[in-house]
Amino acid sequence: MNIIPITDEKELLRRLRDGDELAFKALYDIYAPRLAAKLLQLLRSEELAEDVLQDLFIKVWEVRQTINPELVFGALLYKIAANLSKNIYRRNVYDQLMRKQINPDEGHNPIEASLDQSEAKELLQAALNKLTPRQREVYIMAKIDGLSYQQISKQLNISASAINHHIQEANKQLRNILKNNNIYMLAVLVLIFFKK
Numbered sequence: 001m002n003i004i005p006i007t008d009e010k011e012l013l014r015r016l017r018d019g020d021e022l023a024f025k026a027l028y029d030i031y032a033p034r035l036a037a038k039l040l041q042l043l044r045s046e047e048l049a050e051d052v053l054q055d056l057f058i059k060v061w062e063v064r065q066t067i068n069p070e071l072v073f074g075a076l077l078y079k080i081a082a083n084l085s086k087n088i089y090r091r092n093v094y095d096q097l098m099r100k101q102i103n104p105d106e107g108h109n110p111i112e113a114s115l116d117q118s119e120a121k122e123l124l125q126a127a128l129n130k131l132t133p134r135q136r137e138v139y140i141m142a143k144i145d146g147l148s149y150q151q152i153s154k155q156l157n158i159s160a161s162a163i164n165h166h167i168q169e170a171n172k173q174l175r176n177i178l179k180n181n182n183i184y185m186l187a188v189l190v191l192i193f194f195k196k
Contacts, residue, residue, distance in 0.1 A: 009027075009030075009069075009073060010069040010070070011069075012026055012027055013027070013067055013068075013069035013073055014069050016060075016064050016067065017064055017065055017067055017069070019064065024057075024060075024061060024064070027060075027073070028057055031073075031074065031077055032053060032057070035053055035056065035077060035078075035081055036049055036050070036053050038078070038081065039052050039053055039081060039085065042085050043085060043088065048088060052081060052084045052085060052088065053081075055084055056077065056080050056081050056084060059080055059084075060076075060077070060080070083146060086146070087146075127174050127177040128140070128174070130173065130177055131170050131173055131174070134166060135166045135167075135169055135170040135173070136170070137156070138152060138156070138158075138163055138166040138167060138170070139166065139167055139170040139171075141155070141156075142163065142167055143167070149163050149164070
Protein backbone atom coordinates (compact mmCIF):
# COMPACT_ATOMS: atom_id res chain seq x y z
CA MET A 1 0.00 0.00 0.00
CA ASN A 2 1.53 3.27 -1.12
CA ILE A 3 1.41 6.22 1.23
CA ILE A 4 1.99 9.49 -0.58
CA PRO A 5 3.03 12.76 0.99
CA ILE A 6 0.12 15.05 1.78
CA THR A 7 1.38 17.73 -0.59
CA ASP A 8 1.33 15.23 -3.48
CA GLU A 9 -2.20 14.20 -2.52
CA LYS A 10 -3.31 17.82 -2.53
CA GLU A 11 -1.90 18.21 -6.02
CA LEU A 12 -3.72 15.05 -7.15
CA LEU A 13 -6.94 16.43 -5.68
CA ARG A 14 -6.49 19.74 -7.49
CA ARG A 15 -5.94 17.87 -10.74
CA LEU A 16 -8.93 15.62 -10.02
CA ARG A 17 -11.08 18.70 -9.45
CA ASP A 18 -10.06 19.85 -12.95
CA GLY A 19 -11.13 16.50 -14.44
CA ASP A 20 -7.71 14.84 -14.72
CA GLU A 21 -8.38 11.13 -15.19
CA LEU A 22 -4.78 10.16 -14.36
CA ALA A 23 -5.07 11.89 -10.99
CA PHE A 24 -8.35 10.05 -10.41
CA LYS A 25 -6.68 6.72 -11.22
CA ALA A 26 -3.74 7.53 -8.93
CA LEU A 27 -6.10 8.28 -6.05
CA TYR A 28 -8.06 5.12 -6.80
CA ASP A 29 -4.87 3.05 -6.74
CA ILE A 30 -3.90 4.56 -3.40
CA TYR A 31 -7.23 4.25 -1.59
CA ALA A 32 -9.08 1.34 -3.23
CA PRO A 33 -7.20 -1.50 -1.49
CA ARG A 34 -7.76 -0.03 2.00
CA LEU A 35 -11.40 0.77 1.28
CA ALA A 36 -12.04 -2.67 -0.24
CA ALA A 37 -10.70 -4.33 2.90
CA LYS A 38 -12.83 -2.12 5.16
CA LEU A 39 -15.95 -2.66 3.04
CA LEU A 40 -15.42 -6.41 3.02
CA GLN A 41 -15.14 -6.31 6.79
CA LEU A 42 -18.36 -4.25 7.06
CA LEU A 43 -20.48 -6.00 4.45
CA ARG A 44 -19.09 -9.54 4.69
CA SER A 45 -19.58 -10.01 0.98
CA GLU A 46 -16.89 -9.59 -1.63
CA GLU A 47 -19.49 -8.85 -4.32
CA LEU A 48 -21.20 -6.15 -2.24
CA ALA A 49 -17.85 -4.65 -1.24
CA GLU A 50 -16.83 -4.42 -4.92
CA ASP A 51 -20.16 -2.83 -5.85
CA VAL A 52 -19.89 -0.24 -3.08
CA LEU A 53 -16.28 0.51 -3.97
CA GLN A 54 -17.27 1.10 -7.58
CA ASP A 55 -20.24 3.28 -6.56
CA LEU A 56 -17.99 5.21 -4.18
CA PHE A 57 -15.49 6.17 -6.86
CA ILE A 58 -18.26 6.98 -9.32
CA LYS A 59 -19.62 9.35 -6.68
CA VAL A 60 -16.13 10.85 -6.19
CA TRP A 61 -15.88 11.50 -9.92
CA GLU A 62 -19.36 13.06 -9.97
CA VAL A 63 -18.56 15.46 -7.09
CA ARG A 64 -14.91 16.05 -8.00
CA GLN A 65 -15.42 19.78 -8.60
CA THR A 66 -16.61 20.26 -5.01
CA ILE A 67 -13.67 18.45 -3.38
CA ASN A 68 -11.52 20.68 -1.21
CA PRO A 69 -7.85 19.64 -1.56
CA GLU A 70 -7.13 21.15 1.87
CA LEU A 71 -9.42 18.66 3.64
CA VAL A 72 -8.54 15.04 4.39
CA PHE A 73 -9.57 13.07 1.30
CA GLY A 74 -9.55 9.73 3.15
CA ALA A 75 -12.19 11.02 5.56
CA LEU A 76 -14.44 11.94 2.64
CA LEU A 77 -14.00 8.49 1.12
CA TYR A 78 -14.78 6.71 4.39
CA LYS A 79 -17.87 8.87 4.93
CA ILE A 80 -19.21 8.05 1.45
CA ALA A 81 -18.37 4.36 1.98
CA ALA A 82 -20.20 4.35 5.33
CA ASN A 83 -23.29 5.99 3.81
CA LEU A 84 -23.37 3.56 0.88
CA SER A 85 -22.97 0.60 3.27
CA LYS A 86 -25.74 1.94 5.50
CA ASN A 87 -28.02 2.18 2.47
CA ILE A 88 -27.32 -1.48 1.65
CA TYR A 89 -28.19 -2.53 5.20
CA ARG A 90 -31.40 -0.50 5.07
CA ARG A 91 -32.41 -2.06 1.76
CA ASN A 92 -31.68 -5.57 3.06
CA VAL A 93 -33.65 -5.03 6.27
CA TYR A 94 -36.52 -3.59 4.24
CA ASP A 95 -36.49 -6.51 1.78
CA GLN A 96 -36.33 -9.15 4.52
CA LEU A 97 -39.11 -7.62 6.59
CA MET A 98 -41.33 -7.21 3.55
CA ARG A 99 -40.83 -10.84 2.53
CA LYS A 100 -41.66 -12.05 6.05
CA GLN A 101 -44.71 -9.80 6.29
CA ILE A 102 -46.18 -10.69 2.92
CA ASN A 103 -45.38 -14.42 2.77
CA PRO A 104 -44.54 -15.61 6.28
CA ASP A 105 -45.07 -19.32 5.54
CA GLU A 106 -44.14 -19.55 1.87
CA GLY A 107 -40.82 -19.91 0.10
CA HIS A 108 -39.30 -16.89 -1.55
CA ASN A 109 -40.70 -15.99 -4.94
CA PRO A 110 -38.67 -13.13 -6.49
CA ILE A 111 -41.47 -11.97 -8.81
CA GLU A 112 -44.04 -11.82 -6.03
CA ALA A 113 -41.51 -10.22 -3.68
CA SER A 114 -40.82 -7.53 -6.25
CA LEU A 115 -44.53 -6.81 -6.70
CA ASP A 116 -45.15 -6.82 -2.94
CA GLN A 117 -42.20 -4.53 -2.33
CA SER A 118 -43.52 -2.15 -4.96
CA GLU A 119 -46.96 -2.17 -3.34
CA ALA A 120 -45.45 -1.52 0.10
CA LYS A 121 -43.46 1.42 -1.28
CA GLU A 122 -46.65 2.84 -2.80
CA LEU A 123 -48.43 2.53 0.55
CA LEU A 124 -45.55 4.23 2.29
CA GLN A 125 -45.51 7.02 -0.31
CA ALA A 126 -49.27 7.50 0.13
CA ALA A 127 -48.74 7.75 3.91
CA LEU A 128 -45.94 10.28 3.42
CA ASN A 129 -48.24 12.32 1.18
CA LYS A 130 -50.70 12.68 4.08
CA LEU A 131 -48.12 14.54 6.17
CA THR A 132 -47.94 18.31 6.09
CA PRO A 133 -45.62 19.55 3.34
CA ARG A 134 -42.97 20.68 5.86
CA GLN A 135 -43.15 17.41 7.86
CA ARG A 136 -42.81 15.38 4.67
CA GLU A 137 -39.90 17.50 3.46
CA VAL A 138 -38.00 17.26 6.76
CA TYR A 139 -38.80 13.55 7.22
CA ILE A 140 -37.60 12.62 3.73
CA MET A 141 -34.43 14.69 4.07
CA ALA A 142 -33.57 13.13 7.44
CA LYS A 143 -34.81 9.58 7.23
CA ILE A 144 -34.63 8.73 3.55
CA ASP A 145 -31.92 10.99 2.15
CA GLY A 146 -29.85 10.61 5.34
CA LEU A 147 -29.06 14.31 5.80
CA SER A 148 -27.92 15.51 9.22
CA TYR A 149 -29.94 18.02 11.23
CA GLN A 150 -27.23 20.58 10.49
CA GLN A 151 -27.55 20.04 6.72
CA ILE A 152 -31.35 20.25 6.90
CA SER A 153 -31.16 23.36 9.08
CA LYS A 154 -28.89 25.04 6.56
CA GLN A 155 -31.06 24.11 3.55
CA LEU A 156 -34.44 24.93 5.10
CA ASN A 157 -33.33 27.69 7.47
CA ILE A 158 -35.01 26.10 10.51
CA SER A 159 -33.65 25.11 13.93
CA ALA A 160 -32.62 21.62 15.02
CA SER A 161 -35.47 21.58 17.55
CA ALA A 162 -37.96 22.37 14.77
CA ILE A 163 -36.49 19.54 12.69
CA ASN A 164 -36.81 17.15 15.64
CA HIS A 165 -40.41 18.24 16.23
CA HIS A 166 -41.34 17.66 12.56
CA ILE A 167 -39.77 14.20 12.58
CA GLN A 168 -41.51 13.17 15.82
CA GLU A 169 -44.87 14.37 14.53
CA ALA A 170 -44.31 12.64 11.19
CA ASN A 171 -43.44 9.37 12.97
CA LYS A 172 -46.66 9.54 15.03
CA GLN A 173 -48.80 10.26 12.00
CA LEU A 174 -47.16 7.57 9.88
CA ARG A 175 -47.75 4.99 12.60
CA ASN A 176 -51.43 5.97 12.83
CA ILE A 177 -51.96 6.09 9.08
CA LEU A 178 -50.30 2.72 8.50
CA LYS A 179 -52.11 1.06 11.44
CA ASN A 180 -55.42 2.29 10.05
CA ASN A 181 -54.58 0.55 6.78
CA ASN A 182 -54.12 -2.75 8.66
CA ILE A 183 -50.42 -2.89 7.89
CA TYR A 184 -48.95 -2.61 11.35
CA MET A 185 -45.79 -4.44 10.32
CA LEU A 186 -45.08 -1.77 7.73
CA ALA A 187 -45.28 0.84 10.47
CA VAL A 188 -42.63 -1.07 12.37
CA LEU A 189 -40.68 -1.34 9.14
CA VAL A 190 -40.78 2.42 8.64
CA LEU A 191 -39.28 2.95 12.08
CA ILE A 192 -36.52 0.36 11.51
CA PHE A 193 -35.79 1.14 7.86
CA PHE A 194 -35.59 4.89 8.27
CA LYS A 195 -33.83 4.85 11.62
CA LYS A 196 -30.67 6.96 11.72
